[in-house]
Amino acid sequence: xxxxxxxxxxxxxxxxxxxxxxxxxxxxxxxxxxxxxxxxxxxxxxxxxxxxxxxxxxxxxxxxxxxxxxxxxxxxxxxxxxxxxxxxxxxxxxxxxxxxxxxxxxxxxxxxxxxxxxxxxxxxxxxxxxxxxxxxxxxxxxxxxxxxxxxxxxxxxxxxxxxxxxxxxxxxxxxxxxxxxxxxxxxxxxxxxxxxxxxxxxxxxxxxxxxxxxxxxxxxxxxxxxxxxxxxxxxxxxxxxxxxxxxxxxxxxxxxxxxxxxxxxxxxxxxxxxxxxxxxxxxxxxxxxxxxxxxxxxxxxxxxxxxxx
Amino acid sequence: xxxxxxxxxxxxxxxxxxxxxxxxxxxxxxxxxxxxxxxxxxxxxxxxxxxxxxxxxxxxxxxxxxxxxxxxxxxxxxxxxxxxxxxxxxxxxxxxxxxxxxxxxxxxxxxxxxxxxxxxxxxxxxxxxxxxxxxxxxxxxxxxxxxxxxxxxxxxxxxxxxxxxxxxxxxxxxxxxxxxxxxxxxxxxxxxxxxxxxxxxxxxxxxxxxxxxxxxxxxxxxxxxxxxxxxxxxxxxxxxxxxxxxxxxxxxxxxxxxxxxxxxxxxxxxxxxxxxxxxxxxxxxxxxxxxxxxxxxxxxxxxxxxxxx
Numbered sequence: 001x002x003x004x005x006x007x008x009x010x011x012x013x014x015x016x017x018x019x020x021x022x023x024x025x026x027x028x029x030x031x032x033x034x035x036x037x038x039x040x041x042x043x044x045x046x047x048x049x050x051x052x053x054x055x056x057x058x059x060x061x062x063x064x065x066x067x068x069x070x071x072x073x074x075x076x077x078x079x080x081x082x083x084x085x086x087x088x089x090x091x092x093x094x095x096x097x098x099x100x101x102x103x104x105x106x107x108x109x110x111x112x113x114x115x116x117x118x119x120x121x122x123x124x125x126x127x128x129x130x131x132x133x134x135x136x137x138x139x140x141x142x143x144x145x146x147x148x149x150x151x152x153x154x155x156x157x158x159x160x161x162x163x164x165x166x167x168x169x170x171x172x173x174x175x176x177x178x179x180x181x182x183x184x185x186x187x188x189x190x191x192x193x194x195x196x197x198x199x200x201x202x203x204x205x206x207x208x209x210x211x212x213x214x215x216x217x218x219x220x221x222x223x224x225x226x227x228x229x230x231x232x233x234x235x236x237x238x239x240x241x242x243x244x245x246x247x248x249x250x251x252x253x254x255x256x257x258x259x260x261x262x263x264x265x266x267x268x269x270x271x272x273x274x275x276x277x278x279x280x281x282x283x284x285x286x287x288x289x290x291x292x293x294x295x296x297x298x299x300x301x302x303x304x305x306x307x308x309x
Numbered sequence: 310x311x312x313x314x315x316x317x318x319x320x321x322x323x324x325x326x327x328x329x330x331x332x333x334x335x336x337x338x339x340x341x342x343x344x345x346x347x348x349x350x351x352x353x354x355x356x357x358x359x360x361x362x363x364x365x366x367x368x369x370x371x372x373x374x375x376x377x378x379x380x381x382x383x384x385x386x387x388x389x390x391x392x393x394x395x396x397x398x399x400x401x402x403x404x405x406x407x408x409x410x411x412x413x414x415x416x417x418x419x420x421x422x423x424x425x426x427x428x429x430x431x432x433x434x435x436x437x438x439x440x441x442x443x444x445x446x447x448x449x450x451x452x453x454x455x456x457x458x459x460x461x462x463x464x465x466x467x468x469x470x471x472x473x474x475x476x477x478x479x480x481x482x483x484x485x486x487x488x489x490x491x492x493x494x495x496x497x498x499x500x501x502x503x504x505x506x507x508x509x510x511x512x513x514x515x516x517x518x519x520x521x522x523x524x525x526x527x528x529x530x531x532x533x534x535x536x537x538x539x540x541x542x543x544x545x546x547x548x549x550x551x552x553x554x555x556x557x558x559x560x561x562x563x564x565x566x567x568x569x570x571x572x573x574x575x576x577x578x579x580x581x582x583x584x585x586x587x588x589x590x591x592x593x594x595x596x597x598x599x600x601x602x603x604x605x606x607x608x609x610x611x612x613x614x615x616x617x618x
Contacts, residue, residue: 133532133534135535152534153532155532182532192528192529192532193532195520195523195529196520196529196530196532196533196534196537197532197533197534197536197537199516200536200537200540200541201536202576203512203516203540203573204540204595205591205592205595205596206569206572206573206576206591206595207508207509207512207569207572208595208596208598208599209572209592209594209598210568210572211504211505211598212594212595212598213594214504214568217598219501220501220504220505221505221605223442223462223464223491223501223505223506224505224506224602225442225443225461225462225505225506226444227444227506227509227510227543228505228506228509229603230539230540230542231509231512231513231539231542231543232509232595232599233536233539233540234536234539235592235595235596235599236596236599236600236603237596238596239589239593239595239596240589242592243585243592246588247580247583247585247588250580250581250583253580254577254580254581257573257576257577257580258577259519259523260515260519261570261574261577263515263516263518263519264512264515264569264570264573267511267515267566268563268566268567268570271555271556271559271562271566272559272563274556274559276552276556279552279555279556280548280549280552282514282515282518283514283544283548284548285518285521285522286513286515286516286518286521286541286544286548287514287517287544287545287546287548289517289518289520289521289530290541290544290545291545293530293533294538294545296530297538
C-alpha cells in the first residue's frame with residue numbers, strides 16, 4: 001500500500017536519535033534542511049561518533065543519559081544495529097512520556113515488533129515500526145547524506161495498537177526527508193526483504209568467502225572484473241549488521257535459500273544434460289524481468305522528478 | 310604470467326573483423342585512434358550492423374564474402390558469439406594466406422581451441438586464441454567504445470604450435486588498444502573464469518528468474534533496491550551469449566557450482582543452528598577479502614595512470 005499524499009509542514013520540537021551514523025544522521029540532516037525540527041539530540045554507544053555528529057551539525061546536543069535523551073522529545077528514532085533494539089527500548093521505556101512517538105529503522109520487522117511487545121508494556125502503542133529502504137556501504141556520521149532518502153521508500157509496519165495520528169507523525173517526518181511511504185505487515189515486510197535483499201547479501205558473502213578459501217584464490221581475484229565487482233558489492237557491507245539481519249529473519253531466509261538452492265539444482269541438471277533451450281529459457285526470463293523492473297524504476301523516478309517538489 | 314613491455318608501433322595494413330559489435334567495434338576504434346591500422350574490413354551475419362559500423366567509422370569497408378574479408382589481411386579478429394567460432398574458422402580456412410594471423414575474443418578457450426584443431430588443419434599455427442576481459446551489457450556497433458580496453462587485461466592462451474612472432478603480433482595489437490597482456494593455458498583460463506565470471510552470471514540469472522516466477526513477484530520487484538540492482542546487473546547480459554558460455558565451459562561451471570552449493574549448505578546449517586559466530590566468520594572473511602581485492606585493483610589502476618601513456 002502506498003501513500004502518495006504531500007507532507008504537511010509539521011515542525012518537531014525535539015527529536016532524539018539513538019545511533020547517529022549513516023541512517024540516523026541522514027534523517028537528522030534531511031529534517032534540518034527541510035526546517036522540520038528545532039532541536040536534535042543524539043545518544044549512542046560511541047562518544048567519538050556523537051562528538052563527530054555534533055561537529056558535522058547532525059545533532060545539536062549530546063544526551064547525558066537515556067533519560068535526558070527521551071524526556072521532552074516528540075519523536076525518537078532508533079537507528080542502531082537491529083540486535084540492540086530490544087535493549088534500547090527497554091532502557092527508554094521507564095522515561096517515555098505520553099505524546100512521544102518512537103520509531104525505528106531496522107531492516108527486519110517481526111523481531112523488532114516482538115522485542116517491542118516485550119519491552120514497551122503499556123506504552124506499546126507509542127512505538128511505530130518502520131524501515132527506510134536506503135543505504136550505502138559506508139557507516140558512521142561522516143557517511144550521512146542530506147538526500148539519502150530522497151525518492152526512497154519507507155515501509156511502515158504499523159501495529160494494531162498504533163493510533164492513526166502517531167503513524168501519520170512518523171510518516172510525516174519521513175516525507176519531509178523526501179521519502180515515499182509504504183505500508184506492509186511485519187511478516188509481509190520480512191518475506192519481501194528476505195527475497196530481494198537479505199538472501200542476495202548472503203549469496204554475495206558466500207561467493208566471495210568460497211573463492212577466498214580456494215588454494216588459487218590470488219589468481220582468481222587477479223582476473224575478477226567489473227561484473228564480479230558489482231555482483232559482490234553488497235559483500236562489502238557490515239558483517240555484524242548482516243549477521244544480525246540473517247538471524248533476525250531466519251525463517252524467511254531459510255525459505256528463500258531453499259527456493260534458490262532448488263533453482264540451482266534445476267540449472268545444474270540442465271547444464272549436465274547440455275539442455276541449451278532450458279538454460280536459455282531461464283536466462284532470457286531473468287533478463288526480461290530485470291529489464292521490465294529497471295524500466296519501471298526509471299519511469300517512477302522520472303515521474304517523481306517531473307512532479308517536482 | 311603478465312607481460313608489461315611497452316608496445317612497439319606496428320602498423321597493420323588490413324585487419325578483418327568478424328562481428329562488428331561491442332568487442333570487435335571497440336578493437337577497431339582503438340587501433341584507428343592509435344594509428345595502428347590502415348584499413349579495417351568488416352564481415353558478419355547482419356548487413357544492418359555492418360552498415361551501421363561503416364557509418365560510425367568503425368570499419369572502412371564491408372567485405373563482399375569471407376574470401377574477400379580474409380584475403381590480404383595481416384590480422385583477423387573473430388568477435389562473434391563463441392558458438393559461431395567453429396563455423397567461422399571453417400569458412401575462412403581455405404582462403405587463409407601464409408602470414409595472416411587469426412585471433413578471437415571468446416569468453417571460453419578450451420572449446421575454441423578444440424574447434425580450431427578441427428577446422429584449421431595445417432594452418433592451426435596461425436590461430437592465436439585470446440580473451441579480452443572487458444565488456445558492457447550493451448551490444449552492437451553503437452555500443453563500441455574507443456577506450457573499452459584501456460587498462461583492461463587480455464588473456465592469450467597460446468597454442469604450442471604458435472610462433473613467438475604471431476603471439477607477439479596479437480599482443481601488440483591489444484597493447485596498442487591500451488590493454489595489458491596476460492598468458493594462461495586454455496584450461497587455466499576456463500577454470501579461472503568459471504569461478505569469477507561464468508558462475509556469477511548463472512547465479513544472477515537464477516535469482517532473478519526464481520523471483521520472477523513467484524506468485525508475488527510484482528511486490529518483490531517493487532521493493533528491490535540498489536543492492537539488488539548491482540547484484541543482478543550481469544543478469545542484464547545477452548542470454549544467448551551466456552547460454553553458449555555456460556555450455557562451452559560446462560565442466561568447470563559444474564565444479565564451481567558444486568563448490569558454491571556446498572558453501573550454501575554450510576551457511577544453511579549455521580542459520581538453522583542460529584550459529585552467529587560461524588555466520589559472522591563467513592561474512593567477515595568475505596568482506597575482508599573483497600576489501601583487499603578492491604584495494605589491489607585501485608592501487609594497480611593508480612600505478613597505471615601515474616605511469617602515464
